[in-house]
Amino acid sequence: MNVSAHLSIGMDIGGTKTAAIVIDDNGTIGSTVTVPTTQGNEGVLQTAEKVIQMLADETGCDASSFASVGIGVPGQVDRDLGEVRYAHNLGIESLALAPLLSKRTGLQVSLDNDVTAAAIGATHLMQLSGPVAYVNLGTGLSAGIVLDGHPWRGARGLAGEVGHLAVDSRMRPCPCGQRGCLETVASGSALKTYWPAGGEHPGWVLADAAAAGDPDAAKALELLVQGAAGAIRALGVTIAPEHVVIGGGLRKIGAPRIEGIREALTSWEADSE
Known part of the structure; x- marks a missing residue:
């Protein structure tokens, strides 16, 4: 992977674990990490921050250099607001995950329902x-x-x-x-x-x-x-x-x-x- 190219992060925040990858503009996957998910609003935010820093360390770049972060999360997702609601298996009633994580990291963050994101991927990969x-x-x-x-x-x-x-x-x-x-x-x-x-x-x-x-x-x-x-x-x-x-x-x-x-x-x- 060319670390001088634009690198982005794909992250799946689940009720048990959070998994993430680094990917470049050509779709080449680089570093991957998996960590336990901490429950609750602050726990989920801290888990996401931790994963971003771990990927930066493994990739050998500064965390602020990632072009974007795309997150799949369970629950009802408002993509325009970057907010997740009623994610009961994360202990979340309402969390403005994308704007709050963006504020903490300085990165561009987008959000979608995790299973919708998986459905898009499966449809594409399986043609x-x-x-x-x-x-x-x-x-x-x-x-x-x-x-x-x-x-x-x-x-x-x-x-x-x-x-x-x-x-x-x-x-x-x-x-x-x-x-x-x-x-x-x-x-x-x-x-x-x-x-x-x-x-x-x-x-x-x-x-x-x-x-x-x-x-x-x-x-x-x-x-x-x-x-x-x-x-x-x-x-x-x-x-x-x-x-x-x-x-x-x-x-x-x-x-x-x-x-x-x-x-x-x-x-x-x-x-x-």
């Missing part, structure tokens, strides 16, 4: 056409939507928040204030509740534990599969995507579980005929 839904199974559950090559964010940036579809009011409360949201069964945060034996990263070991005969792991895995299938079904009857891409940390549940999602969808389709 997909037609309606595309990118379903993110991570700390939370949400979807990014691309229609005819353009991201569809909807009014107030809320399009694709399928994790907060309340499907059963008798189920667990969700941090959003509702009960029985899909995110309460099909997400990393849900797995910690249903299967605490999995530790901080239950998705990494869930399938193996279920296969080894752990009944709680098997139950949590089934809830995850059914919840993910429910999210895809909701997208299917609303935007009718031609392609569905599954991403996020929980994609590591493995091919058999992905096949389980397909089987659930096929079964529901047969029942509705």
